[in-house]
Amino acid sequence: MSKTRAKQTANKAAYNVVIPNTPIRFLWYVTKPEKRWMIFAVLLVIIAALLDQSSYFALKLIIDAVETGNKEFALMIGLSYPFLIFLIQLLYRSSGYMGMKWSTTMKKKAYLTLVPYVNDHSHTYFSNRFAGSVLKKVGHIIDSMEELIQDGLWTHLNTAVSLLVTMFFLATVDFLATALFISLIFTLLGINKFLAKEKRIRSFQAAEATTKLNGYIVDVFTNIAAARQYSRKLFEFKLLEHNAEQDRVYHHRTWFYTEKMLFLNSIVLFVFVSLIFWVALNRWSLGEIGTGDFILVVSLIFSLSGTLVLIGRAFNTTAKAIGYAQEGLDDLLLPHDVVNSPNAKKLKVKEADVTWKEVTFEFGRNKVFDTFNLTVPAGQRVGLVGPSGAGKTTFVSLLLRQHDIDSGVIEIDGQDISKVTQDSLREQIAVVPQEPLLFHRSIRENIAYGKPDATDEEIIAVAKKAQAHDFIKSLPETYHTLVGERGVKLSGGQKQRVAIARAMLKDAPILVLDEATSALDSESEVAIQQALHKLMTGKTVVAIAHRLSTLREMDRIIVLEGGKIVEDGSHDALVNYGGVYARLWKHQAGGFLQE
Numbered sequence: 111m112s113k114t115r116a117k118q119t120a121n122k123a124a125y126n127v128v129i130p131n132t133p134i135r136f137l138w139y140v141t142k143p144e145k146r147w148m149i150f151a152v153l154l155v156i157i158a159a160l161l162d163q164s165s166y167f168a169l170k171l172i173i174d175a176v177e178t179g180n181k182e183f184a185l186m187i188g189l190s191y192p193f194l195i196f197l198i199q200l201l202y203r204s205s206g207y208m209g210m211k212w213s214t215t216m217k218k219k220a221y222l223t224l225v226p227y228v229n230d231h232s233h234t235y236f237s238n239r240f241a242g243s244v245l246k247k248v249g250h251i252i253d254s255m256e257e258l259i260q261d262g263l264w265t266h267l268n269t270a271v272s273l274l275v276t277m278f279f280l281a282t283v284d285f286l287a288t289a290l291f292i293s294l295i296f297t298l299l300g301i302n303k304f305l306a307k308e309k310r311i312r313s314f315q316a317a318e319a320t321t322k323l324n325g326y327i328v329d330v331f332t333n334i335a336a337a338r339q340y341s342r343k344l345f346e347f348k349l350l351e352h353n354a355e356q357d358r359v360y361h362h363r364t365w366f367y368t369e370k371m372l373f374l375n376s377i378v379l380f381v382f383v384s385l386i387f388w389v390a391l392n393r394w395s396l397g398e399i400g401t402g403d404f405i406l407v408v409s410l411i412f413s414l415s416g417t418l419v420l421i422g423r424a425f426n427t428t429a430k431a432i433g434y435a436q437e438g439l440d441d442l443l444l445p446h447d448v449v450n451s452p453n454a455k456k457l458k459v460k461e462a463d464v465t466w467k468e469v470t471f472e473f474g475r476n477k478v479f480d481t482f483n484l485t486v487p488a489g490q491r492v493g494l495v496g497p498s499g500a501g502k503t504t505f506v507s508l509l510l511r512q513h514d515i516d517s518g519v520i521e522i523d524g525q526d527i528s529k530v531t532q533d534s535l536r537e538q539i540a541v542v543p544q545e546p547l548l549f550h551r552s553i554r555e556n557i558a559y560g561k562p563d564a565t566d567e568e569i570i571a572v573a574k575k576a577q578a579h580d581f582i583k584s585l586p587e588t589y590h591t592l593v594g595e596r597g598v599k600l601s602g603g604q605k606q607r608v609a610i611a612r613a614m615l616k617d618a619p620i621l622v623l624d625e626a627t628s629a630l631d632s633e634s635e636v637a638i639q640q641a642l643h644k645l646m647t648g649k650t651v652v653a654i655a656h657r658l659s660t661l662r663e664m665d666r667i668i669v670l671e672g673g674k675i676v677e678d679g680s681h682d683a684l685v686n687y688g689g690v691y692a693r694l695w696k697h698q699a700g701g702f703l704q705e
Contacts, residue, residue: 129223131443133435137255140219147215151208155263158201159271165194166409167279174402205263213259220252224442232447233512239441242328243321247438250317254435257427265424269417276410283403287389291411294382298375298418302425305371309426312364313433319360321437323353368426379418383411448514448532456534459523461488462619462650464509469518471508478504479673481518488523491651493661495691496670502654505670506622509652511535522620540618544625544654546609548597553582554589556597556608560616572614575644578607614645621646623653658695667691 130136141148168187175184228244236244273295280288330337330346337346386407394404464486471479478501486492494502507513508520511527520527527535540560548556557573558564569589573579581604585591597605610626626642639660655661662681669677669684669691677689684691 129227129443131439133254133258133432133439136220136251136435136439137216137258140216140223140255141212143219144212144215147208147212151205151212151263152267154201154205154208155267156271158198158205159268160275161194161201162198163272163275163410163413164279165191165198166406166413168194169409170402170406172402173405174400177401209259209263213256216255216259217252220255221248224248224251228442230446230449231444233507234447235444240325240329243325244442246321246324247442250321250434251438251442254431254438257431258435261424261428261431266428269414269424272414272417276414279406279410283399283407284389284393287386287407290382290386290389294378294386294418297378297382301374301378302371305367305374306425306429309364309367309371309429310433310436312360312367313430314437316357316360316364316430317434317437319353319357323357326350326353364430371426375418379415383415386411448511450531451529454529454531457522457525457527457530457538459538459619461523462538463488463523464620464650464652465521465524467519467521469508469515469520471504471513471515473504473513477673479508479515482673482675484668484675486650486652488650489648491646491653491663491665493664493667494652494654494670495658495661495667495694499672500670501673502670503624504673506541506624506652506654509622510539510541538618539620539622540613540616541622542606542609542613542624542626546597546605548593548600548605548608550592550595552587552590552592553585553608556593557589557611557615560612560618564615568615569611572611573607575614576607576611578604578611581607610642619649621649621651623651623655625655625657626653669694 130139168191172184172187172191175181175187225248228248277288277291280291326349330350337343390399390404390407393399394401464484466482466484469479469482470477471482494505496502504513508515509527511520511532514528522535522538549559554566554569557569561568566589570579573582573589582588582591591599593599593605593608597608600608606626613621623642643663651664653661653664661667664681667677667679667681667684668675669689671690677684677687677691679687685695686692
């Protein structure tokens with residue numbers, strides 16, 4: 111079985127159903143739970159369109175009645191006509207209400223389908239994409255679904271019913287005119303169906319260009335401080351200009367193609383309508399059809415002429431929506447790289463010992479770990495040291511199962527982490543990352559993220575331990591202060607303290623510290639270190655630090671180079687050993703490792 115096939119099978123097992131990755135099938139998937147709104151909307155449009163196009167027959171009856179002198183009948187039909195128009199509009203408005211219910215419930219289901227699925231993608235997936243681009247793809251898909259509903263109901267379905275009604279009434283008047291009308295319809299459908307293939311391709315390319323442009327803009331906004339600090343305004347403007355030009359070119363191509371489709375439709379319509387009018391006019395002049403029949407033919411054709419000219423635009427809009435949706439679905443609904451195994455169980459932790467057995471992991475073409483072995487007994491505090499690229503960060507990523515290893519096994523209390531659910535694994539690990547990950551929510555919500563039901567007393571207690579309480583109380587809204595996107599309203603040290611408080615509150619048996627005190631000043635670091643020592647009591651700890659002084663009191667220090675353990679021991683033992691760690695220790699300047 112291929113890797114892609116295996117991932118698709120695993121995805122199906124995880125989600126119990128495969129989410130369709132084509133626009134029409136996806137629309138049905140997100141419509142099906144509330145399909146009654148679709149059924150009501152479709153039925154109402156059919157009835158409304160049928161009555162609307164049939165209303166021209168009432169005009170024929172009035173004219174015929176006037177010609178035959180039956181003024182009473184003509185008056186009765188004439189007075190009834192406004193009520194018929196009101197009924198038609200009432201039916202259309204009712205279909206609009208049902209269409210609204212269909213569209214809004216569809217949007218909710220689409221969000222609840224796409225966002226959780228995307229959230230389950232691996233760390234690698236998000237590392238290779240702009241967050242803004244991913245969001246834009248979700249928006250493209252949902253906007254396209256709305257467009258397909260609107261076009262489907264009030265353009266394609268309405269037109270189809272109108273065409274059938276027109277063919278029926280034409281058949282009652284003249285066979286040749288009916289044959290010409292049918293030929294006109296099939297000619298337009300054939301031409302536009304053929305041209306729509308190219309339109310979908312161009313729309314797909316335009317969607318990609320827009321996604322790239324929006325991703326670039328979000329990237330600049332996110333890193334606006336760096337752009338200003340390095341005076342790169344002109345450089346960024348040129349990149350913006352390039353991406354904007356690509357977007358313009360692809361949208362110009364698709365729009366121009368649409369205009370060509372419309373012009374071709376106009377030529378076809380001119381030819382066939384001229385023939386139909388000539389046939390009707392000729393038969394009327396010969397007395398073979400009455401004035402009412404002639405007016406009926408003219409009215410029916412006039413009522414549809416605008417629609418038939420714009421049938422290319424309708425195909426264009428639909429093709430564009432399908433192209434935009436397909437571009438998004440192709441990327442968002444990729445098989446997940448990391449999935450729960452079939453029948454995965456919850457991780458149960460009693461001791462919290464961590465074991466790596468013959469672990470091999472390649473990232474791209476780089477073999478980070480090769481038959482790597484390590485045992486961390488329960489409750490042991492382990493420091494990871496080594497230059498950049500040694501495998502420290504990858505060690506943490508694999509422990510959290512953000513990537514799947516190529517071979518070997520990682521166990522916690524003897525349980526293979528690839529055989530347990532990802533959520534239960536991560537529930538047992540608290541992480542304080544080098545770059546604090548804060549939501550644009552209140553400080554209280556950010557601290558309580560790992561324990562949503564935490565009381566105010568618990569939150570304040572951990573904030574005090576993390577040396578965060580004092581600065582929080584100085585803020586205008588204290589614990590209810592919004593921190594801004596990624597915590598931009600807080601300083602680096604303040605964000606780090608909030609992250610440490612969150613990890614303290616989670617109180618997981620395994621603790622990962624990834625440069626947890628790097629953003630703190632020396633005075634705060636001393637206080638935080640004391641709090642971390644309390645937090646580490648009775649826990650299995652993995653700590654990464656370039657500031658080696660923060661690891662002196664670890665039970666054990668492991669030195670990594672090239673994904674291999676080159677030294678393993680306590681701080682004092684390694685310093686006395688005189689190897690790599692001792693050399694790194696001597697190279698400290700201001701407490702940091704010089705690489």
